[in-house]
Amino acid sequence: MYKATIGIEVHAQIKTKTKMFCGCKVEFLGKPNMNICPVCMGEPGILPRINGRAVKLAVRTALALHAKINMRSIFARKNYFYPDLPKGYQITQSIPLAEGGYVEIYTENGKKKIAITRLHIEEDAGKLFHTAEGHSFVDFNRSGVPLMEIVSEPVIENEKEAVAYLRRLRQILRYVESSDADMEKGQFRCEPNISVSKEEKRGIKTEVKNLNSLKAVERAIKYEISRQKEVIEDGGTVIQQTMLWDEKKQMAIPMREKEGVAEYRYFKEPDLIPLFLHDEDIDEQRKYIPELPNEKFDRLIVQYGIKKEEAEILVDSPDIASYFEKSVGSGCSPKYAIGWITTDILGELNKAGKKFSHIKIKPSHLADLNKLIDNKTINMNIAKKILHSIIFTGESVIDYVKVNNLAQVTDENAIENAVKEVIEENVKEVERYMNGEEKLFGFFVGQVMKKMKGKANPGVVNKMLKDILNRR
Ligand SMILES: [Zn+2]
Incomplete structure (x- = not known):
């Protein structure tokens, strides 16, 4: 050897x-x-x-x-x-x-x-x-x-x-x-x-x-x-x-x-x-020595329960680490914050060839998005859409939802109608599904979401689809 x-x-x-x-x-x-x-x-x-x-x-x-x-x-x-x-x-x-x-x-x-x-x-x-x-x-x-x-x-x-x-x-x-x-x-x-x-x-x-x-x-x-x-x-x-x-x-x-x-x-x-x-x-x-990378790495993992690879990204850039900690401090869950920052924000910056200092979206925006998900006003997909739209504008999340009419529809009647329509329009797929092709369920969810312009509560859509299909 x-x-x-x-x-x-x-x-x-x-x-x-x-x-x-x-x-x-x-x-x-x-x-x-x-x-x-x-x-x-x-x-x-x-x-x-x-x-x-x-x-x-x-x-x-x-x-x-x-x-x-x-x-x-x-x-x-x-x-x-x-x-x-x-x-x-x-x-x-x-x-x-x-x-x-x-x-x-x-x-x-x-x-x-x-x-x-x-x-x-x-x-x-x-x-x-x-x-x-x-x-x-x-x-x-x-x-x-x-x-x-x-x-x-x-x-x-x-x-x-x-x-x-x-x-x-x-x-x-x-x-x-x-x-x-x-x-x-x-x-x-x-x-x-x-x-x-x-x-x-x-x-x-x-x-x-x-x-x-x-x-x-x-x-x-x-x-x-x-x-x-x-x-x-x-x-x-x-x-x-x-x-x-x-x-x-x-x-x-x-x-x-x-x-x-x-x-x-x-x-x-x-x-x-x-x-x-x-x-x-x-x-x-x-006196000028701050918390050093290793200390920060260990602390972030223990304090926020994030993964090693995620902590490594934050440690590599104190600016991003501080942004993450401020987001959590404003009320965003660490899980959402780390995902949105490392995947969505950094991904968007990478695409645009820009630096982290160029973003206008603030830690409080992430907390607002989290709140809207929690109170079921929006779902995760819409949250991500909003996030991507406001990274370089820093627009208010609440205003963005209002102006673009993005609030989630939890009205069960509206969702039920959409589900029924989808089932009527896709007779062949329904038959295949009933014959055991279970993976088609995702297709139906997609179709309903499309009809609802992405604003339906996915939990309600799933439940409603299952109920109606199983009743047949
Ligand atoms: Zn000289």
Whole structure:
């Protein structure tokens, strides 16, 4: 039996207005090379200055990850040449801001803690663009943008756990507002290292880069595990290297053999003194930590009796979770609220290509719909119709029912007449039904509902149909 061992490095962009060591603006899609200065361009004689806000947000993140914060951490230079790195080195940390900690995930076998090795602060490099004509361009706007590198222990066993870990980690960053962690904008970059082995000892690992979505991470890990297994099965050895994920070809392509640590010639950043933290700095950040995703997940299930998958949807977006809780608070049953939100509202948003913040329908609308169902003014089908109609208008439910004459007909005479008509109009179907074709009952219900323009109380329709058909 082969066992896969996976560790993941994440680079998350810290949500600051300015860069890590200078006052240049942090901006996505700014005009190229507009947000630069001598410091982030590495011109001679420059002096970096630490962005205090970035440190605070990194401390907050470390707390949310249950990590131990180092009261003294050290900035260091990692030396290498690359066209997107004008300084010739990157400032990172040799003693990290924090060590240890974990992210708890849910697997098929229950809860599992994915241990964190360390969290350190560093600066980002620029960005290269290559044209089809063979020209290359470089944009230094991203040079010096603050990053947190979060490294996991190699304790992840498959692609599913990897995705669960990354999803939870991303949620935590968003909950504590230390990063927007948008993968498409490169604010949350994941580099898994993967090895397989038949023995206890870990096999030779490869690293995969260029993963722009969690789906890509999942596919790349799956691909790499089976590729390495095949190499070993065929009697070969896995080479330690960095691979690039090709989303179009759905395969990982070797990029370069991995550099050893020594080749970067790390040394202390001579222009920065050690970063000292005080207890007050840490206590201050503790105050900004809200209910975290795992706590929310457990609470929602216990408090509202919703399913795990439903809770997962709510946890992924605190806005939606809060909307759900407000709906229940206004008097909507949790069962109706979760169904309407996750199926109807999110479905409609998906279709329209809009965001949750675009909806006009309020939690109180859901409570109103629930009330009208309870007092038998409308049935579930009509409720859904109304819901879909008012998502982007926020019209009053009561008015909508009045204006569109949607109140349910519970008048038994009207329903009885419709039932009789349907039976008269469908003699053949009635005969088949009487001969045992019971599934036709649904057809009769449909026909009666059609005659009643969908407004008949389905309970009454069912009962009446059964009574009349059985009397024959
Ligand atoms: Zn700058």
